Amino acid sequence: INHIVHNGGLYKRPFNEAFEETPMLVAVLTYVGYGVLTLFGYLRDFMRQWKIEKCQNATEREEQKDFVPLYQDFENFYNRNLYMRIRDSWNRPICSVPGAKVDMMERVSHDYNWTFTYTGRVIKDIINMGSYNYLGFAQKAGACQEAAAKVLSQYGAGVCSTRQEMGNLDKHEELEKLVARFLGVESAMTYGMGFATNSMNIPALVGKGCLILSDELNHASLVLGARLSGATIRIFKHNNMQSLEKLLKDAIVHGQPRTRRPWKKILILVEGIYSMEGSIVRLPEVIALKKKYKSYLYLDEAHSIGALGPSGRGVVDYFGLSPEDVDVMMGTFTKSFGAAGGYIGGKKELIDYLRTYSHSAAYATSMSPPVVEQIIASMKCIMGEDGTTVGEARVQQLAENTRYFRRRLKEMGFIIYGNEDSPVVPLMLYMPAKIGAFGREMLKRNIGVVVVGFPATPIIESRARFCLSAAHTKEMLDTALKEINEVGDLLQLKYSRHRLVPLLDRPFDETTYEETED
Amino acid sequence: MDAKRSTLSYLYWLFCQFELITCSYLMEPWEKVLFYSFNLAMAGLLLYTAYICLAFHLTSALQLLWSFLGNPRENALSVVK
Numbered sequence: 001i002n003h004i005v006h007n008g009g010l011y012k013r014p015f016n017e018a019f020e021e022t023p024m025l026v027a028v029l030t031y032v033g034y035g036v037l038t039l040f041g042y043l044r045d046f047m048r049q050w051k052i053e054k055c056q057n058a059t060e061r062e063e064q065k066d067f068v069p070l071y072q073d074f075e076n077f078y079n080r081n082l083y084m085r086i087r088d089s090w091n092r093p094i095c096s097v098p099g100a101k102v103d104m105m106e107r108v109s110h111d112y113n114w115t116f117t118y119t120g121r122v123i124k125d126i127i128n129m130g131s132y133n134y135l136g137f138a139q140k141a142g143a144c145q146e147a148a149a150k151v152l153s154q155y156g157a158g159v160c161s162t163r164q165e166m167g168n169l170d171k172h173e174e175l176e177k178l179v180a181r182f183l184g185v186e187s188a189m190t191y192g193m194g195f196a197t198n199s200m201n202i203p204a205l206v207g208k209g210c211l212i213l214s215d216e217l218n219h220a221s222l223v224l225g226a227r228l229s230g231a232t233i234r235i236f237k238h239n240n241m242q243s244l245e246k247l248l249k250d251a252i253v254h255g256q257p258r259t260r261r262p263w264k265k266i267l268i269l270v271e272g273i274y275s276m277e278g279s280i281v282r283l284p285e286v287i288a289l290k291k292k293y294k295s296y297l298y299l300d301e302a303h304s305i306g307a308l309g310p311s312g313r314g315v316v317d318y319f320g321l322s323p324e325d326v327d328v329m330m331g332t333f334t335k336s337f338g339a340a341g342g343y344i345g346g347k348k349e350l351i352d353y354l355r356t357y358s359h360s361a362a363y364a365t366s367m368s369p370p371v372v373e374q375i376i377a378s379m380k381c382i383m384g385e386d387g388t389t390v391g392e393a394r395v396q397q398l399a400e401n402t403r404y405f406r407r408r409l410k411e412m413g414f415i416i417y418g419n420e421d422s423p424v425v426p427l428m429l430y431m432p433a434k435i436g437a438f439g440r441e442m443l444k445r446n447i448g449v450v451v452v453g454f455p456a457t458p459i460i461e462s463r464a465r466f467c468l469s470a471a472h473t474k475e476m477l478d479t480a481l482k483e484i485n486e487v488g489d490l491l492q493l494k495y496s497r498h499r500l501v502p503l504l505d506r507p508f509d510e511t512t513y514e515e516t517e518d
Numbered sequence: 519m520d521a522k523r524s525t526l527s528y529l530y531w532l533f534c535q536f537e538l539i540t541c542s543y544l545m546e547p548w549e550k551v552l553f554y555s556f557n558l559a560m561a562g563l564l565l566y567t568a569y570i571c572l573a574f575h576l577t578s579a580l581q582l583l584w585s586f587l588g589n590p591r592e593n594a595l596s597v598v599k
Binding site: 029033037085431437490491 | 531534535537538539540541542543544545546549553
């Protein structure tokens with residue numbers, strides 16, 4: 001039973017999020033599988049070292065054998081003994097636009113995934129359940145594509161300069177005004193790369209003597225930016241408001257570690273949708289905490305902008321809150337707008353400061369003009385300013401697809417993590433052999449999925465992640481669901497015991513040992 | 519004939535599940551040979567030990583029962599009442 005949390009009237013709609021616990025038998029068998037693979041890994045390493053088998057991975061040169069060994073840590077062991085066996089599920093080359101259906105080049109490996117050769121055949125019309133194409137703007141025909149082509153013939157493809165030197169085009173100014181209007185903030189700034197937006201701007205905002213409170217499962221770009229800034233980083237449990245409040249209280253009461261002075265700034269780093277879990281941040285509670293303890297909020301809406309909310313304006317719109325409550329709204333154009341790049345939106349003073357002091361503005365090449373035009377065209381489409389209702393229809397289609405797909409998968413008996421409304425759907429696989437088997441079986445049935453294992457997820461919780469799109473029609477979803485059902489029966493993936501653990505509603509104190517209880 | 523085919527396919531499916539759980543699905547053929555021969559050797563040893571153990575326990579239990587029924591037996595395996 002999903003527990004509906006109405007926390008003092010902060011939530012205007014029910015917040016249904018569930019993470020079903022791993023069944024004990026499945027966890028034990030997963031460890032058995034990893035144990036067997038580890039033993040065989042040791043055997044193969046032994047054979048490679050004693051030259052019984054040809055060594056095909058990277059090793060040190062003969063002269064360096066007496067130096068400190070380079071490839072003996074767990075990561076390299078995992079890479080050559082476990083990852084190599086299932087490597088054909090990743091880095092698959094596609095040769096068409098990644099829309100709802102995609103073409104893929106077929107490749108085979110004759111030496112167990114160490115090298116690949118292309119057969120020359122192209123597998124056509126694979127249903128694409130892996131691309132971040134939430135609103136279906138990855139198209140090769142249509143209004144956005146025509147506008148981008150026109151700008152390409154007018155401005156060319158390269159900018160050949162940074163924003164601060166000669167790379168500030170009028171197109172960039174137009175885009176930034178449009179982004180600010182879209183988000184409902186005073187001003188916005190755009191950057192050429194989404195990862196660089198996070199990692200290069202957090203160091204400009206906080207420094208030594210500041211405190212960063214970051215969610216457990218934050219993206220690598222946020223972690224990198226936080227570490228580069230030099231501020232003290234403290235981690236709170238994923239989406240757990242009691243843990244965050246405890247950290248905030250400790251920070252205010254105790255101050256900086258040695259000198260006990262108050263922190264210069266406290267910055268809370270959260271994401272709108274967490275892409276590995278499919279969970280949505282509890283934004284009303286975070287904002288209430290931020291106001292109570294006088295800290296700042298940095299919201300990374302990489303996956304949620306365009307994908308959530310009745311008008312597609314992200315997680316702030318989804319909860320019906322005011323954009324003025326979020327101090328720094330960051331997002332990317334890669335996922336819902338079919339382009340590349342990132343933005344930061346907020347008050348005018350903040351953005352003017354970033355224009356001068358951000359590393360990305362000073363050193364990174366600015367965005368390419370056709371990409372800018374694609375974002376302008378798609379954003380106008382979502383806002384409805386191009387005169388059609390295409391944008392609104394797409395936002396609604398995505399919401400419908402999400403609800404339908406998640407409901408059907410749960411009914412079939414799979415363990416699905418995350419919030420009911422998030423278009424990112426992780427399906428739990430757990431066992432290492434099933435990661436490879438799932439990817440291959442789905443490709444045989446003409447469906448492309450992304451499977452994820454260690455180190456992106458905890459070692460026993462490997463999963464397959466589906467990204468829904470407004471471009472998926474109901475027939476495509478039904479075909480995909482039928483195949484997933486078949487593969488689920490073939491590989492025995494229907495672990496769910498329909499015992500959804502309700503979210504912990506009472507305060508998190510010393511007597512609760514686990515976040516979830518039966 | 520149909521029942522035989524469906525039991526065979528069910529057994530094959532069970533074997534596939536075993537392959538997936540123990541990750542022998544991912545192994546190269548010579549690794550599979552090594553793994554299965556090790557597993558079969560272990561299973562064989564286990565069955566043999568169970569057989570010996572069971573035979574011993576069954577015979578001694580039966581003799582105890584026989585002695586309770588009033589027929590004391592004179593042999594090395596009899597249990598003193």
